[in-house]
Every structure is written in structure tokens, then in C-alpha cells.
Amino acid sequence: MTGAASWSFSENDFKQIQTHLQAFLRDSNARCALLVDRTGQLVATVGETPQFDPTAFASLTAADFSANDQLAKMIGEPEFASLVHQGEKESMYLADVAKRVILVVLFDQRATLGLVKLKARSVVESLNKVFEEMFNRVGTGGAPQKGLLEGAEDEIDKLFG
């Protein structure tokens, strides 16, 4: 691999993800679910609109997950597939999806950690399938978006004056 692999997802992928996450939020009583890719880019947000800056949140989530991944290796675990950050009122549950994406669930006292964990397990399974299909479709490397920016050199030049 010469550089990082690229990936893209269609509106149809997005709808599938949304449907799964909406059902999860309904079943678990959680407030909001975010999907963040491992490089810190926000993929999707479902549920209550977060009151914080979601972009910054996504980059910190990815860093948090990566740091914990390394900690897991240090103590002899291949990974921590999920993490919990429990606060007095607000809590977070993070889980790995298809090794490329992180599911972040925000929940408060209306939901219990046990229920969130239980329901998250099945939504992660469904999301794993969606993402694996997505990655298989576009391949693991290369630039699937080639068509999009092909011949856009002039536009790129113009963008930078």
C-alpha cells in the first residue's frame, strides 16, 4: 500500500445505517448514536442533535479508541472491542464496527448500561455487514472516488488561486 486506502459511501448506505441506528436508539433508550471512522471523520449522526462540536468530538473519539487499542495490546489483549465512559448524568459507549468504524452511543439516566450494551451487540452485527459489503464493493484500497474528481484539475487549481 502506498498510502491510506480511501472509501466512499452512497446515500443508500447512509439510509441503511440510519435505519439500523434508529431502531437501536428506540430499543435501548439511548439519546444519540454517532459513527466515526478510525481516522476521526464523522460518518453519521442519528438521534438527538448533539450540543457539542461533532467534528471535534469525532477526532477525539478516534484518538481515544486508538490509544485504548494500544493499551489493550500492552496488557496482552488483541483489542478492546468496546469502551465505556460513565459520567454522573451522561455516559458514552463505544464499540468497534468492521475494524474501520467506531459506534459511539450517548445515553443518560433514562437508559441503563446493560441495555445499551445488549442492544449494541446486535446493531454492531448489522452494521458490520453493511460496512463489510460497502468495503467489498469498493475494494480495500485504491481510490473509489476516482470518477468524482477525474478531470477536476482545473477546478482544483482555481480553488487555490
Next chain:
Amino acid sequence: MSMINYASREINCKLVYYGPGLGGKTTNLEHVYAKVSPQTRGKMISLATETERTLFFDFLPVDLGTIRGFKTRFHLYTVPGQVYYNASRKLILKGVDGIVFVADSQLERMEANVESMQNLYDNMAEYGYDLTKIPFVVQYNKRDLPNAAPIKDLQAALNPGWPIEDAAQQKVTPDPSHPGENLVASEGGQWVGRAPYLEAVAVRGDGVFDTLKVVSKLVLKTLS
């Protein structure tokens, strides 16, 4: 790892500012943050120690404009420059689309620059990324200081070039930032490629946007 989101019509790319400690990586981001309109940038996040040394990373999202109806959003990251933070530094490189190496021009920092460049090559290799094949720019910072080393010496130490074996790429490519110089040229019978370089005084903002422009343009061009 650039990501295209067709639902929100965004292209997201990740740029990492790498280099030795106290070289000016965070200063680059702070200048971009200060000068870009709040509508086109997000919040700057700094995970730093009490003495303002980067502990994990700084992060700044910036929108650079629209191409083919897609918003081009660049996520700018810095790494901690200090040698002993390598574990966290390596994490930030994951999924990188473009790299700016911020070198400290001061003569006495030459060794730190070389060590950091070597560390960058090593960390990239561990991810299976080839630095000679992804958008990569070297910024020589602190050019205003009296003890700044000549560009020629910095280039020889940090950007000496790599052999180009692929015949399709063996063509003279002028360096748009330095008339009369080439990014790809034949030297003594061997084709050599170099990363574009820029001079900067990041505390004054000199060269900061030029660097960002060069690297982000290279990243977008790899997508086209």
C-alpha cells in the same frame, strides 16, 4: 484515508504536521485558526500539557472550498514532537492523506530534524505507507532567525531525494514554488524525486498558507 460522503456531499481528508519538538507545528495550526473565517473552520482542539507542549495532538478542521459540488474538508493534525511520545505520535498518522514536515531551521536543531524525519519514515513504514508516494511537503520554519541553516544544507539533510524507477514518472518536473528548481530530475544518470519545500516564519504566518495550499492541492490531485 480520504472519505467521500455522498449523503452530506463532503470530501474529507487528513493532513498531519510532523516534525521535531518546538519546531512550530502547533504554531502553523494556530495561524490557520486565527486567519480563516469562523464559517470555514471548526473548533481547534489541543491536547497539551500545562506548559503548552503537545501531549497527543492538535486538531483543526478547515473547509477549503467546493469542487464538483462537494465540500472539501481538511482535518489538520499535529503530532507531539518530543521523542518519547512516539506511541501517540504514530497513532495520529493512521489514515493520513498528506504530510507536512515542519523542520526547525536552526543549526543546532539539525540533528533533531534528521531524527524526526527518520522517525516519520519508520512510523509510515509500519503502517505500510510509502512516504515517497503520498502527498508530502517539507516546510523550513524559523527562517528569520540568525542561526538558521542555509536551505541547501537543510535540503541535503532532510530532503535529499529518492530514486525514481518508474519510467512513466521519469520526466523533468519543475518546482512551482522555486523557479529554476525541479521536483523530479535526472542527476548523474539517476532519476531523483524530492518533496516540495517551502520557507516559513510560522509565528508571523509567513509561508503557513502557502504550505497548506501546496499539500492540500497535492492531496486533491491524488483523488483526480
